[in-house]
Amino acid sequence: MVHVRDSLQGLKFSPTLLINEEVARMRERGETVYHMGFGESPFPVHPLIQERISGYAGRNQYMPAAGLQSLRDEARRYILERHGINNDNFVAMIGPGSKELIFDIQLAVDGDLLFPVPSWVSYIPQTLITRDQVIKIFLNPDTAYKLDGATLDTAIRAARDAGRNPRKLILNYPANPTGMTYSDDELAEIAAVCREHNVLVISDEIYARVSFETYHRSIARHYPEGTIVTTGLSKHLSLGGFRVGVALVPSGMERVFTVLRAIASETFSAVSTPIQYSVMAAFQEYPEIEEYIHTCTEIHHRVTMRVWETLRRLGVDYGRPAGAFYLYPDFSSYAEMLKSRYGIRSSEDLSRELLTRMSVAALPGTAFGEHPETLRLRISSVDFNGAQILKLYYSGAWQEDDQFLDRAAPRVLEACRRIEQFFQPE
Ligand SMILES: Cc1ncc(COP(=O)(O)O)c(C=O)c1O
Structure with a gap:
């Protein structure tokens, strides 16, 4: 018999990767899922770096x-x-x-x-x-x-x-x-x-x-x-x-x-x-790479702010996002409603119910070290097609069009609507 070391019995698969796999399975079954659970920046590899890779393909030392x-x-x-x-x-x-x-x-x-x-x-x-x-x-x-x-x-x-x-x-x-x-x-x-x-x-x-x-x-x-x-x-x-x-x-x-x-x-x-x-x-410091970093960050900023506006409407904002592509609302002011309407008592219940009822994936606070009963979720803002959004950005639609995000990040916007709906009074 092979025994796993006692000290590693509690080690589990990373929750971010786990939810990603679960979303992939649901999508394979043809289900629509709004993936606000993963933290991968979705932009393509910069062409200069792609070019370099093929140039160095023969380096095997x-x-x-x-x-x-x-x-x-x-x-x-x-x-x-x-x-x-x-x-x-x-x-x-x-x-x-x-x-x-x-x-x-x-x-x-x-x-x-x-x-x-x-x-x-x-x-x-x-x-x-x-x-x-x-x-x-x-x-x-x-x-x-x-x-x-x-x-x-x-x-x-x-x-x-x-x-x-x-x-x-x-x-x-x-x-x-x-x-x-x-x-x-x-x-x-x-x-x-x-x-x-x-x-x-x-x-x-x-x-x-x-x-x-x-x-x-x-x-x-x-x-x-x-x-x-x-x-x-x-x-x-x-x-x-x-x-x-x-x-x-x-x-x-x-x-x-x-x-x-x-x-x-x-x-x-x-x-x-x-x-x-x-x-x-x-x-x-290639200017084209620096410009690319700047553009991608500006897009992250704009999409993240849209999610933040949703949180503000729900009264669960906590400060203006300064970077990255995540938000971390605390839903304790909704605790009574969540318990009576959905039977939710923990962040893991909350994450599960949001996924099954609203098809919105988000990570429970427990993944970030919280007590189970703390009703916090991590919501990421990267469920969009990076190549497509860049095309729109460079076409100028970004500057002109108020409805830009509806076209560029429809899944993020739909997830926001669903989150709001989940917390609305009946
Ligand atoms: C806070 C934080 N640190 C570190 C990492 C690890 O990044 P990598 O190993 O890809 O450099 C991540 C990736 O999700 C992260 O969110």
């Missing part, structure tokens, strides 16, 4: 474990510049997606993880594998689900008093699932607390370039010696399937970097060689 040196250099320069980090003391590591790099950092660095709730679905399951303890810090819609220095300080002190060893904080901004981000001052405040308590910040900045109105700034500006920045190409360039992530490790953390490189060398070896060569262009 292994790359160094930390990545192709010229790619590491370009990525480092680009991220420092674009994330407003005016400090040179970082080295870059290339990995197969930032998800893997975040896991490797968690594995490499000792201590318990400070986890703001809600946060992205994969951080906690990763701690099941690394066998780290998680210290949850519950956040609320009245503060736009944002962590502040005082709350963090209290959580660290309480954890220490309880005999825990908080050594790592995961911070993601613009955030999945809330779309919120931090101002420079807010980051400075969090940085000061982390410095005082000697806590490493794993700063997940994968949505940096999907920032709507503000220029993205990294917490590494304020705490360079104690921050590892992770990012990648999956969101602003819709290259999730390419599996390219980057970690910037401060040069004072040589030991951590050495271990990360060793983990790479003993597990995935290196990111695919043709991919590493072809994505170099993504970090080289």
Whole structure:
């Protein structure tokens, strides 16, 4: 008999991928589903990068474990510049997606993880594998689900008093699932607390370039010696399937970097060689690629704002979305109605009923670390055809036509109507 390790019994398939598969099955059966559950940016691969891929198809040698040196250099320069980090003391590591790099950092660095709730679905399951303890810090819609220095300080002190060893904080901004981000001052405040308590910040900045109105700034500006920045190409360039992530490790953390490189060398070896060569262009400030990133982000902004308007009408908004393509409404003001009309008592009930009654898929708050009875959902705004929407955008319809979104993102708009209908008084 083969036995699964006890520590991994609780490890489940990622809820985002699970709902994606469920939606695919329903669509195969001919059912119409409005997929507000998945977080994949739907734009095509930029032609320049497609061209590069075929040019490098013959490159079959292994790359160094930390990545192709010229790619590491370009990525480092680009991220420092674009994330407003005016400090040179970082080295870059290339990995197969930032998800893997975040896991490797968690594995490499000792201590318990400070986890703001809600946060992205994969951080906690990763701690099941690394066998780290998680210290949850519950956040609320009245503060736009944002962590502040005082709350963090209290959580660290309480954890220490309880005999825990908080050594790592995961911070993601613009955030999945809330779309919120931090101002420079807010980051400075969090940085000061982390410095005082000697806590490493794993700063997940994968949505940096999907920032709507503000220029993205990294917490590494304020705490360079104690921050590892992770990012990648999956969101602003819709290259999730390419599996390219980057970690910037401060040069004072040589030991951590050495271990990360060793983990790479003993597990995935290196990111695919043709991919590493072809994505170099993504970090080289080509005007056409920068323009593409800008256009895609503008489209995400406009579609996301349309979903936000729906939430405002329902009275469940919590702050203006600042980036990414998600919203995270709290439906507790509808709790009585949801219980009596639909028998809903948890976010998982809510997600299921919305899918079966309204054909709208959304992720329950439990996937982001919430208590089951907290009636929150993550609603994403990417159920549209990226190639089609770009065509409309470049035809000028974008600027002229008020009804543009009806043509460009009909499924998102229909999902919004259905969500409103679900919560309407009878
Ligand atoms: C918050 C956040 N971090 C990290 C990732 C991982 O991205 P990748 O591994 O494609 O770089 C995602 C992807 O969904 C995400 O939403």
